[in-house]
Structure formats: C-alpha cells, structure tokens
Amino acid sequence: xxxxxxxxxxxxLLLVTAGAAADSSQWPAQSSPFHADAAEEARxxxxxxxxxxxxxxxxxxxxxxxxxxxxxxxxxxxxAVLNGGGSFPGKDRHASAADWLALADAYHEASIDRNDGRxxxxxxxxxxxxxxxxxxxxATLFPHNIxxxxxxxxxxxxxxxxxxxxxxxxxGIYWNFAPTLAVPRNDRWGRTYEGYSExxxxxxxxxxxxxxxxxxxVGRDFMAPGRVLATAKHFLGxxxxxxxxxxxNTEVGEEELVRVHAAGYRAxxxxxxxxxxxxxxxxxxxxxxxxxxxxKEVLKGRMGFDGFLVGDWDGHSQVPxxxxxxxxxxxxxxxDMFMAPQHWKGLHRNLLRQVRxxxxxxxxxxxxxRRILRVKLRAGLLDAPRPSSRPLAPERxxxxxxxxxxxxxxxxxALARRAVRESLVLLKNEGSVLPIAPQSTVLVAGAAAAxxxxxxGGWSMTWQGDDIENADFPGATSILDGVRAxxxxxxxxxxxxxxxxxxxxxxASLPDVALLVYGERPYAEYEGDVETLEFSPRDKSHLEAxxxxxxxxxxxxxxxxxxxxxxxxxxxxxxxxxxxxxxPGSEGAGVADVLIAGAEGAxxxxxxxxxxxxWPQIPDQAVNNVGDESYRPAFPLGFGLRYExxxxxxxxxxxx
Ligand code: GLC
Numbered sequence: 235x236x237x238x239x240x241x242x243x244x245x246x247l248l249l250v251t252a253g254a255a256a257d258s259s260q261w262p263a264q265s266s267p268f269h270a271d272a273a274e275e276a277r278x279x280x281x282x283x284x285x286x287x288x289x290x291x292x293x294x295x296x297x298x299x300x301x302x303x304x305x306x307x308x309x310x311x312x313x314a315v316l317n318g319g320g321s322f323p324g325k326d327r328h329a330s331a332a333d334w335l336a337l338a339d340a341y342h343e344a345s346i347d348r349n350d351g352r353x354x355x356x357x358x359x360x361x362x363x364x365x366x367x368x369x370x371x372x373a374t375l376f377p378h379n380i381x382x383x384x385x386x387x388x389x390x391x392x393x394x395x396x397x398x399x400x401x402x403x404x405x406g407i408y409w410n411f412a413p414t415l416a417v418p419r420n421d422r423w424g425r426t427y428e429g430y431s432e433x434x435x436x437x438x439x440x441x442x443x444x445x446x447x448x449x450x451x452v453g454r455d456f457m458a459p460g461r462v463l464a465t466a467k468h469f470l471g472x473x474x475x476x477x478x479x480x481x482x483n484t485e486v487g488e489e490e491l492v493r494v495h496a497a498g499y500r501a502x503x504x505x506x507x508x509x510x511x512x513x514x515x516x517x518x519x520x521x522x523x524x525x526x527x528x529x530k531e532v533l534k535g536r537m538g539f540d541g542f543l544v545g546d547w548d549g550h551s552q553v554p555x556x557x558x559x560x561x562x563x564x565x566x567x568x569x570d571m572f573m574a575p576q577h578w579k580g581l582h583r584n585l586l587r588q589v590r591x592x593x594x595x596x597x598x599x600x601x602x603x604r605r606i607l608r609v610k611l612r613a614g615l616l617d618a619p620r621p622s623s624r625p626l627a628p629e630r631x632x633x634x635x636x637x638x639x640x641x642x643x644x645x646x647x648a649l650a651r652r653a654v655r656e657s658l659v660l661l662k663n664e665g666s667v668l669p670i671a672p673q674s675t676v677l678v679a680g681a682a683a684a685x686x687x688x689x690x691g692g693w694s695m696t697w698q699g700d701d702i703e704n705a706d707f708p709g710a711t712s713i714l715d716g717v718r719a720x721x722x723x724x725x726x727x728x729x730x731x732x733x734x735x736x737x738x739x740x741x742a743s744l745p746d747v748a749l750l751v752y753g754e755r756p757y758a759e760y761e762g763d764v765e766t767l768e769f770s771p772r773d774k775s776h777l778e779a780x781x782x783x784x785x786x787x788x789x790x791x792x793x794x795x796x797x798x799x800x801x802x803x804x805x806x807x808x809x810x811x812x813x814x815x816x817x818p819g820s821e822g823a824g825v826a827d828v829l830i831a832g833a834e835g836a837x838x839x840x841x842x843x844x845x846x847x848x849w850p851q852i853p854d855q856a857v858n859n860v861g862d863e864s865y866r867p868a869f870p871l872g873f874g875l876r877y878e879x880x881x882x883x884x885x886x887x888x889x890x
Pocket of ligand 1: 316317318319362411467546547
C-alpha cells in the first residue's frame with residue numbers, strides 16, 4: 235500500500251477509534267429530483283464506450299482560460315474551463331459580451347472538433363457570478379448574499395437567480411459557481427458576506443430559491459434558454475471553521491454538521507443542483523477534498539446526489555501527500571472534476587499514469603466521467619450548438635434584441651435596486667430622523683458615498699474588488715447619486731464632503747441633516763479574515779465627524795457598508811439613525827429610495843430588512859449565534875426597525 239493510501243487509512247482509523255465513528259444514518263436520506271432515465275443512461279453508456287482513456291482523463295479536468303487555449307481543449311479533450319475572479323477574455327476587464335461569446339465559441343468549436351470517430355463532447359465554461367455577472371463590464375451587480383439574507387425573500391432570490399443567469403448566458407457561459415451555502419458561524423471569516431445567514435433554515439430557503447431561479451425548475455423549465463447551471467458550494471462546513479479561519483478546520487460533531495452546515499445542501503439537491511464544489515476546509519482535521527465518507531457515503535449515497543463534484547481552486551493540492559498536478563486521493567475520495575487552473579497539463583499526465591498503474595481504477599474514472607456527461611446531457615449541452623447560436627430566452631423578452639442588451643438591462647437594474655431597498659436594516663431612528671424630507675439641505679460625507687467599489691465588495695470585476703473605479707461599472711449608481719437625484723428633484727440641496735472637511739462653522743451653513751457613509755474596504759476569501767469585529771481600528775475620522783456634527787446639533791444618519799456584523803456601539807451612539815446597507819452592489823440609488831421621503835414627506839418605501847446575523851456588542855463577539863447558551867447580541871437575529879406607517883408594497887416593483 236502506497237504511503238499516501240496508508241496515511242488516509244490511518245486517518246480513518248483515528249477518526250473511528252477517537253469515537254468519532256461516522257454514522258451516515260444521521261443524515262436524512264433523499265433521492266435525486268431527476269428520475270433515472272433509461273434512454274439517457276443508455277446514451278451515456280454508448281458515449282463512454284466510445285471514449286479513449288485520454289478522452290476520459292481530459293473530461294475530468296478544468297483549466298483556467300489564462301492557461302488553456304482552445305487548441306489545448308482540442309488536444310487534451312478537456313471537459314471544462316473556468317475564468318477566475320479578475321480573469322477576462324484577452325485579459326481585458328472591459329471585454330464586451332461579444333468578446334466573451336467569441337471565446338466561448340472558440341472553446342466550444344475546439345472541444346467538438348474531431349474526426350477519429352470518437353464522441354465529441356462539448357466543453358463547459360464555469361464562472362463566479364456570485365452577485366450578478368460580476369466579471370462582465372456593464373453587468374448588473376446585485377447585493378451580496380448577506381444583504382439578500384436580510385431580505386429573507388425567496389421570491390426575490392428566484393428573480394435574481396433568473397436575471398443573473400440571463401446576463402451570464404448572454405456571454406456564452408452556462409455554469410455558475412453559485413450559490414455559496416455556507417452557514418457562517420464566526421463573523422471573523424472573510425467570506426461571511428457570501429453566506430445568507432447564520433441560521434441554516436434561511437440559508438436553505440434562499441439558496442434553493444436562487445438555484446431554481448438560475449437553473450429553472452426540474453421537470454418544468456430546467457436549463458431552458460437563458461438558464462445556467464448552479465453550483466452548491468463549498469461542501470461541507472466552510473462557514474464553521476475554528477476562529478473563522480478561511481480554509482480552516484471545522485471542529486464540530488456530526489449532529490451539528492448535519493443540522494447546521496448541511497441544511498443548504500439538502501434544499502439545493504432537492505431543487506436540482508447538479509454540481510457541488512468541495513470546500514478547502516477540513517472536518518475535524520480531515521481535508522474535505524479527501525473525505526470519502528462525506529463525499530461518497532453521505533453526499534452521493536444518503537443524499538442521492540447524481541451530479542458531479544468539482545474541486546475548488548487546486549484544493550486537492552492541500553491534501554497531505556498531494557500537489558496541484560497529482561492527487562489520486564482526492565479523485566478516489568469522490569472528487570469527479572479537478573479545478574486545476576494552471577497545473578492542468580501535469581495533472582493530465584499524472585492521472586493517465588495513475589489509471590494505468592491502478593492507483594485509480596477504471597471504474598472510478600468511468601463513474602466520474604459518467605456523472606459529468608450526465609449533467610451535460612441533462613443541461614442540453616451535449617446537443618447544443620455553439621454558444622452564440624443558442625437561443626437566449628423566450629420571445630416575451632423580445633426587448634433584448636441582442637445578447638449585449640441583456641447585460642445590465644434596465645429591468646435587471648430595477649430588480650437589483652428593489653433588492654437594495656429590501657436589504658437595508660434600520661437599527662436606530664431616534665426622533666424619526668428618517669425619512670429625510672426631500673426639501674432638506676443635506677450634507678453627505680464619506681468617500682464611500684461616491685465610490686461605487688465601496689458598495690460592491692469582493693468578486694466585482696476583480697477577485698478582491700480592489701483596483702477598480704466607478705468607470706468600470708457603467709450604469710451603476712453610487713449612494714450619493716441616489717441622494718442627489720431624490721433631493722434635487724424636490725427642491726432639496728446636497729453638499730458632499732470628505733470626513734476631514736466636515737466643519738460645523740457658522741449656523742447659517744449648517745445642514746438640516748448629515749448623511750455619513752462608511753464601511754469596510756472590499757475583500758474576498760482569506761484576504762478578508764479579521765482578528766476582531768472592531769470597525770476601522772486605525773481610522774476613526776467617520777466617528778469624529780459624526781460627533782462634531784452631533785455636538786453642533788445636526789441630526790446624523792449613518793449608513794454602514796459591511797460584509798459582516800461589526801461592533802459599532804460608538805458609531806450608533808453618535809448617530810440619530812443607523813442603517814446597515816451590507817454590500818448593495820451596483821444600484822446604490824436604492825439606499826436613497828428608502829432614506830429620502832416623497833415630496834409630501836411620507837416614506838416612499840419602508841424598511842423591511844431584518845438582521846440575518848446577530849449583531850455584536852463588543853469586537854470579540856465573533857461567535858454570536860442565535861441558540862448559543864451565552865447569546866447576548868447588541869441586536870438579535872431578525873431585528874429590524876420600520877417607519878411608523880408601513881408603506882404598501884411598491885406596485886411598480888419589477889416582477890421579473
Ligand atoms: C475560489 C473560491 C471558489 C471559487 C473558485 C473559482 O478559490 O473558493 O468559491 O468558485 O475559486 O474562482
């Protein structure tokens with residue numbers, strides 16, 4: 235037995251002897267919503283029998299577009315490609331829909347170009363469109379999942395899933411690495427904002443709705459024109475690591491793993507999710523990428539998952555004894571497709587050898603290939619023409635004449651703006667500072683008010699959401715834009731200042747109200763891990779400005795842009811009204827929709843957002859989840875104030 239196999243044997247032995255005897259009967263049994271189709275399976279048999287070993291090895295490998303040419307796809311018969319965050323056709327962040335489509339066509343044509351009588355299997359392109367088609371110039375960017383969690387509105391999530399799918403499909407891509415179904419339990423985690431909530435039931439409800447919106451419903455319009463494949467990620471327990479360390483170790487018992495961290499997956503599979511991405515993290519010390527119990531016995535067995543498992547970005551290389559170009563352990567543990575952005579060629583070579591030497595059995599390889607082919611068949615990709623010739627959506631959407639019309643189209647932006655409104659959570663409104671009468675003189679302070687990247691967060695044009703500017707998001711509106719539009723149309727005036735410029739000089743120049751906008755700098759993944767939940771420990775200029783204004787008797791409204799709950803007792807104290815806007819995306823004007831009243835002074839839209847995460851009192855309260863014994867939040871899960879007179883649901887809100 236090879237060293238590596240010996241290692242995994244001892245790991246399992248350790249787990250069993252340590253009393254952590256895994257027991258899959260704790261997992262609710264479920265079956266695939268897709269009925270086994272004898273004709274489909276017979277077709278898969280025929281395809282498999284026609285494939286060479288090289289074809290099969292290529293099919294289980296995904297490379298990144300900066301490292302894989304269409305020529306490589308043809309030569310190695312690769313099954314998939316991806317573009318990572320900040321990766322674009324021609325490395326051009328302003329690439330048009332036509333540029334994306336042209337590259338998608340090139341990969342497609344290359345993948346089916348063969349004349350040796352063996353089956354031609356189209357490549358599938360996967361991307362991270364985690365809050366809209368966020369890599370695409372001019373796309374609609376929706377609020378990140380934490381803000382959508384505050385809406386607690388599955389109907390809205392379904393509409394967002396459908397709109398996101400159309401903007402992704404317009405670029406010729408048919409696989410989205412979303413939604414994240416993490417249940418973040420330690421808010422120090424840099425990916426907290428990719429989670430809907432600390433509560434598993436809300437994660438399950440919203441994740442399932444997003445998936446069905448994105449893919450269509452099984453048995454009805456699954457993968458109809460304009461739909462794309464979803465990915466349930468990251469299996470399993472990514473949000474439960476000790477210390478909130480990204481890619482860390484989730485040290486929980488199996489009962490908690492089932493009840494908390496797997497809730498989203500049960501719902502996702504029932505909604506037809508056909509791909510699941512494996513987590514970088516570990517469960518009780520065992521890397522998820524090499525956990526045959528959870529990947530095979532639980533997910534593919536008890537949970538009836540008949541799609542395919544894709545590894546995360548070289549996640550297999552973190553398995554003891556593995557490297558990016560070689561990891562039979564991960565494949566044998568149940569990973570069906572390797573995400574090997576750069577090292578795919580070495581992996582191809584090593585996989586061939588490992589199958590020939592018997593480290594990977596032919597049966598295991600056939601099982602993985604069959605799963606990938608089954609998903610491509612169910613998604614209609616095996617018979618689809620090249621992306622630019624695929625129908626995009628039913629005729630009723632006739633107003634989108636060309637694919638590029640779909641990118642950032644007005645009805646999607648209106649939907650995103652509605653999502654912004656519904657995501658806002660009001661924590662304080664002393665003396666009804668809000669809503670602001672539109673005839674007021676308003677001082678808007680803080681760079682974040684005018685800086686669209688501040689409201690986007692990570693996964694926005696670039697991976698970290700850094701090194702971007704307003705001009706990268708045509709069609710987007712800042713929070714300041716929204717306030718200006720709401721006031722200047724009704725006789726009010728807006729003055730914009732940096733915090734350092736806020737003066738409270740002569741009474742004549744004092745504004746009626748000051749709107750301060752501040753928040754976290756954008757981040758993604760481990761770059762966003764923090765030690766404490768103190769906001770802006772090294773720069774308190776926002777707080778000094780608030781206190782100066784308050785001391786001068788000016789009413790202060792604070793708007794916080796954040797990817798996680800933060801300890802901000804001083805900021806709340808220094809504000810008459812305090813609003814959490816999360817990471818609202820491209821439609822910042824949605825903030826003013828709620829904060830600025832109509833001409834006659836009544837609120838145009840009421841607050842409806844509720845905290846999807848418990849709010850901390852102190853910076854060290856990073857583990858602060860409803861149900862905890864020592865549960866003492868500043869504001870509990872589900873908290874959210876309203877204006878006095880609830881405003882009727884907006885009849886003009888977009889219905890799709
Ligand atoms: C990243 C993330 C994952 C993403 C993948 C492809 O490391 O963990 O969520 O889908 O790589 O970009």
